[in-house]
Amino acid sequence: MFESLSDKLSGILNGLTRRGALSEADVTAALREVRLALIEADVSLDVVKTFIEQVRSRAVGAEVVRSVSPGQMVVKIVHDALVETLGAEQVGINLEATPPVAILMVGLQGSGKTTTTAKLARRLTERDRRKVLMASLDTRRPAAMEQLATLGKQLSIETLPIVTGQSPVQITRRALDAARLGGFDVVLLDTAGRTTVDEALMAEVAEVKTLAKPHEVLLVADALTGQDAVNTARAFEERVGITGIVLTRVDGDGRGGAALSMRSVTGKPIKLVGMGEKMDALDDFHPSRIANRILGMGDIVSLVEKASQNIDAEKAKALAEKMRKGKFDLDDLRDQLAQIEKIGGVGGLLGMLPGVAKMKDQIASANLDQTVVKRQKAIIDSMTRMERRNPDILKASRKKRIAAGSGTKVEDINRLLKMHRQTADMMKAMGQAKRGPMAGMAQMFGLGGGMPSAEEIAKLQAQASAGGAGLPDFPGAQGLGQQGQAGKPPIGLPTGLPGMGGKGFGLPGLGGFNPFGGKKK
């Protein structure tokens, strides 16, 4: 029921791909669906209209590049237009000014200003090594100032002492003085939430801005916002003047149309995104990633980054060597399960894969949650070392013992063993094949024919952390990357998933669910 924008668009455009020629009727049909999908994704109507026209003028009469299907051509045009609207490149927080650099945080009530202020302070302190002072100008919401003070204490970042009875303008003056005298590099001013029709409060924040002369004015906005996103963004831009947008609750299951809307009406970059409740959950905004997600290509770059952050490189190397020799025992399977858990579980992993978005409902109904992985780990943990190394010795009575020990049933153990056998067989084939279907499979995972050696894995990993990670050519991606990214920075194909590649992409824990082959389950 809750199809995301990426689900919808990839559905429509897959339909187009199968057709022969790109006619004007095709474009119109596709764009009608794109329009609906965008509105359902909460993109503001005016922005949808502009966007559609932009795409139409490019799509109709566009030359269909040889060896590219007409559908792929439309995909590319929509993709490029999305990236363009979202802002072609990432813009960070600008601190190039004489300290103390003031940053003013504004937004509606409950958009996440105070939490974002603290997250930003932490980021500036830890990543940019700045000395940061936070000050709350929120004299209205009960305990708002205490909230910032508490967060400051948690993060060991200084906050301006609370003096009751002062007006926001007075507090601003005090904060600026304190920042100057205390030798702070940055002073973050967290304002009270306000509706844009509240003239008095809008005038007040404008006054604070005049006084503080902030180098950045960040509009903090909820990614779950609907059509009102344009009103909010426009009003803050007109009344206060903003330099950038911070989108919060991007970890929600919202469709994120607000990003497109706000960027489009203000022309101001989305600088950061809030990705969770923890204080380190504040990330850079990557327009092309969001556009890729919108197009159903999955957030593969995030996956690679997350994977390379969390996967133990040493273990990956060791495993690759084992695989080359055709050895893959239950201990290895257990490691692999643990790694999957670290990346955020099977659900999180699949959500980031291209094309898989379409199957999200099936995945949800298949109940592929953490518990499956956990249970399989428990089964392996209930085995003796000898059993883990040599699963062949597992007969009925051993299985019964293991089932009792792990709180599962004998069938579960059989299923796990079968999965292990299949994974091991596949890995063996991938490790040895230079030719034949398995070689193609290995190629798909960026293993370049044979298995990667330890050095190759290290290389892939370096590539990933340098940001040049590749989009593997999954069948579901329909070769989008190839032409969609032509001439762009090295998001080229098919370099593969570092770490993940080394471990094979068997996705253990899926118990017979094959994300690439479709719907076994």
Added chain:
Amino acid sequence: MTQSNPLDQKRGLFQRLFGSDSAAAEPVAPVTEPLSWWQRLKGGLQRSSQALGQGISDLLTKKRLDAQTLQDFEDVLIRADLGITVSERIIAALKREKFDRDVEAADIEHVLVNEIKNVLDPVAKPLAIDTTKKPFVILMAGVNGAGKTTTIGKLTAKFKAEGHKILLVAGDTFRAAAIEQLQVWGARNDVEVMSRPQGADAAGLAFDAMTRARTDNFDLVMIDTAGRLQNRTELMQELEKIVRVIKKCDAEAPHASLLVLDATVGQNALSQVELFRKSAGISGLIMTKLDGTARGGILVALAQAQQIPIHFIGVGEGIDDLEPFTADDFARALTQRV
């Protein structure tokens, strides 16, 4: 210009809002009288009408209702967050009745308002405190920043005025200073607030509160919870646990589980209601922040898809800025702006 309304008091309100002709007959509202949401909305519309939009009459440039004009009206509804499906359905009704006929703005408004009202009427239900349940337990849930704590503060004022003995429970043990925020509301209303230090187990606190409310004869227990996004399984399980623990003390409790929705929310509200319903057995909705530019039209889609009661709307930061939800006012507000 407005249709007759059976409620005298209502009609007076609308006359004050719309009828400049009847303004002379109606005494000007004294400055001290608090403005209703509808009045304020009207004020806001006047202020921002140039920048933000037009009324129905501005859209009706031709006498005859044609396809383009229908599309324009559909856009009005979409811009108010009603979503594609509901908007199309309402416009289809308008088309059935008025297409290719001579129409006036009032006719169009009448059809649109009625269509929306028909959807909203069945869900516009006041929140009734059943005094035979003692204590009557209300659980507040919602995503981060929706306005749960503020709404509790306002509800407390309202229910206290009705004579209930109230216990507030600071169940948001996660967010910094959430406890202090509820304590301020407790002090303002002069009611007791039960809390544990930040980071404590909210379910345990709920259990203590239930026990306490029984022994000390409270009529009403309102339990605040931490904001959580509905797709975060682990956080939703935490909420389920709170409900489970409450049920352990009283199988019928919580007697009302209220989901607080921010008016700015778009189509994601559908997912919020569905998933919060699954975890916390949401029994009703409160929509906050209707004093801004957001119209909250998603309630119409929700009423259609989920048939869930809507109790109150929040219209400001003040303690009495909470009004009962009425289908008629809300339907009018939705059609007022492009």
